[in-house]
Amino acid sequence: MFELHASKVSNLKNDVLSGLTVALALVPEAVAFAFVAGVEPLVGLYAAFIVGLITAIFGGRPGMISGATGAMAVVMVSLVAIHGVEYLFATVVLTGVIQILAGIFKLGKFIRLVPHPVMLGFVNGLAIVIFLAQLGQFKVTNAAGELEWMQGTPLFTMAGLILLTMAIIHFFPKLTKAVPSTLVAIVGVSLLVFGIGLDTKLVGDVASIAGGLPTFSIPQVPFSFETFKIILPFALVLAAIGLIESLLTLTLIDELTGTRGRSNKECIAQGAANTVTGFFGGMGGCAMIGQSMINVNSGGRGRASGITAALALLGFILFASGLIEAIPLAALVGVMFIVVIGTFEWSSLRILGKVPKADAFVIILVSGVTVYSDLAVAVIVGVIVSALVFAWEHAKHILVHRSVNEDGSTVYEVNGPIFFGSIANFLEQFTPEDDSDDVIVEFKNARVVDHSAIEAIDTLAERYLSRNKNMHLKHLNKECKELLHKADKLVELNIIEDPEYHIVSDKLA
Numbered sequence: 217m218f219e220l221h222a223s224k225v226s227n228l229k230n231d232v233l234s235g236l237t238v239a240l241a242l243v244p245e246a247v248a249f250a251f252v253a254g255v256e257p258l259v260g261l262y263a264a265f266i267v268g269l270i271t272a273i274f275g276g277r278p279g280m281i282s283g284a285t286g287a288m289a290v291v292m293v294s295l296v297a298i299h300g301v302e303y304l305f306a307t308v309v310l311t312g313v314i315q316i317l318a319g320i321f322k323l324g325k326f327i328r329l330v331p332h333p334v335m336l337g338f339v340n341g342l343a344i345v346i347f348l349a350q351l352g353q354f355k356v357t358n359a360a361g362e363l364e365w366m367q368g369t370p371l372f373t374m375a376g377l378i379l380l381t382m383a384i385i386h387f388f389p390k391l392t393k394a395v396p397s398t399l400v401a402i403v404g405v406s407l408l409v410f411g412i413g414l415d416t417k418l419v420g421d422v423a424s425i426a427g428g429l430p431t432f433s434i435p436q437v438p439f440s441f442e443t444f445k446i447i448l449p450f451a452l453v454l455a456a457i458g459l460i461e462s463l464l465t466l467t468l469i470d471e472l473t474g475t476r477g478r479s480n481k482e483c484i485a486q487g488a489a490n491t492v493t494g495f496f497g498g499m500g501g502c503a504m505i506g507q508s509m510i511n512v513n514s515g516g517r518g519r520a521s522g523i524t525a526a527l528a529l530l531g532f533i534l535f536a537s538g539l540i541e542a543i544p545l546a547a548l549v550g551v552m553f554i555v556v557i558g559t560f561e562w563s564s565l566r567i568l569g570k571v572p573k574a575d576a577f578v579i580i581l582v583s584g585v586t587v588y589s590d591l592a593v594a595v596i597v598g599v600i601v602s603a604l605v606f607a608w609e610h611a612k613h614i615l616v617h618r619s620v621n622e623d624g625s626t627v628y629e630v631n632g633p634i635f636f637g638s639i640a641n642f643l644e645q646f647t648p649e650d651d652s653d654d655v656i657v658e659f660k661n662a663r664v665v666d667h668s669a670i671e672a673i674d675t676l677a678e679r680y681l682s683r684n685k686n687m688h689l690k691h692l693n694k695e696c697k698e699l700l701h702k703a704d705k706l707v708e709l710n711i712i713e714d715p716e717y718h719i720v721s722d723k724l725a
Contacts, residue, residue, distance in 0.1 A: 230396075230515030235524025237399040237514050238281055238507050242268070242529050243540055244548050245507070247423045248349065249284045253292040253499055255301050257423040258533070260284040262430045263498030265530045270489035271503075272522025276324075276481030277466040279473065279517045281507040281525060282489065284499055286349060287457050287591045292499065295450050303447060306435035309494035310451035315459055315487030324479030327463035333575040334598035336564045337582025338464050339505070341594060343560035344587050346506050350549045350556075353417065373416050374546045381405050381550025396514035398551055405547040419548070420541025427533045430496040455487075457592040458502035462486050464595070465503040472512055506555045513558060574605040611637035614662075616645035626651040629658045635665035639672035648679045655680055660691040664719055670699045677703030695719045 242264050250260025264283035271282040296304050318324065330338075354374065355363045366374065381401045388397035409416060419425070437443050466477045482503075490500045511521050532540045568576045578598050585594035614632040621627050634642055648655075657676070664670065673689070673696070680687045681702070689696075689707045693715050697707045 227515065227517070228520055231518045231520035232524045233396050233399060234511050234514030234516030235521040236528050237396045237402070238511050238516070238521070238525040239528035239532065240399070240402050240540070240543065241507055241510055241548055241551055242281075242283055242504075242525065243425060243532060243543075244353075244419060244422065244545065245504070246284045246529075247419075247425065248352070249286050249289040250499060251423075252286060252289040253304070254296040255292075255304065255499055257425060258427045259301070259497060259499045261425060261427070261529065261533055262496060263493050263501045265526050265533070266430065266493040266496055266498050267486075267489040267501040268522060268529070269526035270492060271482070271485045272519050272526060273485075274481075274488065275485040275522075276479060276483075277469055277477030277503075278519045279508070279511055279521055280462075280466060280469050280477070280482075280503050281511050281522055282462070282486065282501055282503045283507065284501040285458075285461065285504055286345065287461055288454050288500060288502060290590060291450060291453050291457065295447075299446060302436045303443075304499060305433075305494045305497065306437045306443065307447040307450045307454065307494075308498070308500035309435065309491050310447055311454040311458065311500055312487040312489065312491030312494065314451055314455040315490060316484050317487075318455070318459060319480045319483030319485075319487060322480045324459070324463055324481075324483045327460075327467060327479055330464065330467075330595065330599060331578070331602040333571075333578040334582050334595060334602060335464065335467065336561050337579045337598055338586065338591070338595060339468060339559055339561050340564060340579070341583040341586025342505050342591070343556045344583065346552055346559065347556045348587070350552050353545050353549050356417070370416065373414060374549075377405055377409070377414075377416060377544055377546035378550040378553065380408075381547045382554055385551070385554050393515075398510055398514055398554070402543065402547045402551065405550070406543050409544045410542065414544075417545045418541060419543045419545060420538075422545065424537065425533055425540060426537035429530075429534070430498065432495055433497060434495065453592065454500065457590060458486060458490070458500070459483055460595050461505070461591050462503035464591075465505045465508055468505065469508055469512060473517065505559060506552060509555050509558055510551065513554075574601075578602055578605075607635070607637035610635075611641055614638040614642050614645075616642065618645075618647075620652070621656075623654070624652055625654040625656050627656045627658060629660075630662040632661075633663050633665050634669035634672065636668035639668055642669075642672055643676060646676060646679070648683055648685065651680075651685065653684075654686045654688075656688045656690060658690050660713075660715075663715075664692065664696050666719060667699065670696065670719070674700055674702045677706055691715060693719075 246260040246264040247257045250257045267282045292304055295307060354366050356366055358364050384401035384404055385397045388400050462482060463479050466479060466482055470476050486502055493500055564579055578601055581601060582594045582598040585597055610633060614634060617629040619627050628646065677687055687706050689703060691714055692707050697704050700707065
């Protein structure tokens with residue numbers, strides 16, 4: 217219903233209009249995430265401007281929007297509460313340095329190793345997180361100063377405006393695509409509320425966004441090893457979360473637009489952006505999947521869209537805070553609900569019963585951990601579970617064929633990878649007690665992967681030697697002979713025919 221019709225072509229008019237649309241949606245998000253982190257709204261807005269501008273100019277994925285994010289804000293809460301906002305700024309600077317190093321050492325390429333079920337869980341989990349974040353807008357402050365859910369007319373008014381916003385976004389493109397439907401919806405609903413004097417929550421009811429230009433300031437923290445010990449753990453976590461969310465969002469935008477971003481370049485740009493924002497009073501940030509989806513859906517493809525969004529946001533802060541504060545929150549909530557619908561991978565629900573159970577489990581697991589913990593933990597857990605499933609499945613692929621040659625020797629032909637997951641199955645397929653006194657094990661169609669496999673071959677040799685039987689190990693590489701202890705003298709090297717590959721072992725590192 218809400219399919220994204222992504223184009224590969226960048227158009228300046230579309231980039232500028234979509235950038236303006238994104239800027240409007242950035243305001244409540246940046247303010248909300250600033251509150252989550254326990255800092256002033258301008259700290260979030262400055263981060264959205266600086267991070268968004270630098271990554272738009274220098275990043276590896278044109279059209280992707282970056283700014284203050286909830287995933288990083290959650291990590292900042294305890295740091296700000298215990299040590300204060302200046303320690304946060306110092307941490308953001310160090311976070312940027314770590315991310316720059318990740319780009320320099322080309323670690324961004326490893327995001328391509330994230331399995332598809334983890335990607336599905338990632339987008340589904342983030343869609344749920346974005347949805348849950350909007351529910352806070354349905355609360356109001358009562359006479360006692362406590363938050364409570366809306367009831368009666370205010371609730372119906374807000375719900376009606378949200379539905380109207382979503383309807384405009386969906387149906388307006390059928391009339392014309394000259395102007396982004398999201399921008400039309402925000403402006404149209406705002407004029408409606410102002411014209412008929414509807415009583416509903418506005419952006420200004422959440423916070424004031426008026427302010428000046430961000431100013432350079434070195435974080436006011438002691439330059440000592442004690443300070444470094446305090447901020448390093450937070451910086452490492454923030455760097456990991458920022459890079460994972462940014463690179464997964466990059467991959468998603470790649471798929472939508474049919475183009476390919478540069479992950480290592482994005483790492484360096486994100487790091488530079490965070491380093492700079494830490495010196496200018498910002499809370500840091502990374503790629504924002506919600507705003508990136510708005511940009512792509514509105515026609516933003518080039519760097520001009522991100523640059524426009526960042527500069528427009530700064531313009532709102534400096535000159536147009538009154539107009540932005542008059543926008544109904546319902547209009548922005550409606551925009552984010554459309555983002556949720558477009559972000560959630562609905563096809564994953566249909567395929568849950570068709571894909572392998574392990575893949576279905578990973579999708580649900582990553583979605584759940586993303587919602588209840590954070591993105592970095594969810595992706596790491598998903599990758600670990602996927603790797604273990606992969607190891608378990610490939611452990612079944614080790615096959616050993618037994619035969620007797622013309623000389624009466626028992627010959628075993630090993631096929632498949634021998635590693636920690638397959639060694640039990642490998643050893644079970646040998647029958648030393650039933651074999652002849654001369655045994656040949658042929659590894660031509662096998663690969664010894666790790667040190668566990670070496671130990672398994674040693675164990676096998678010990679079983680035959682204890683029965684006083686001769687054993688010949690053929691077509692193992694030279695590294696195997698170096699690592700084998702009990703069976704090294706049984707290896708028959710053939711320089712021409714023996715394979716060459718490397719074994720994962722600390723003894724050779």
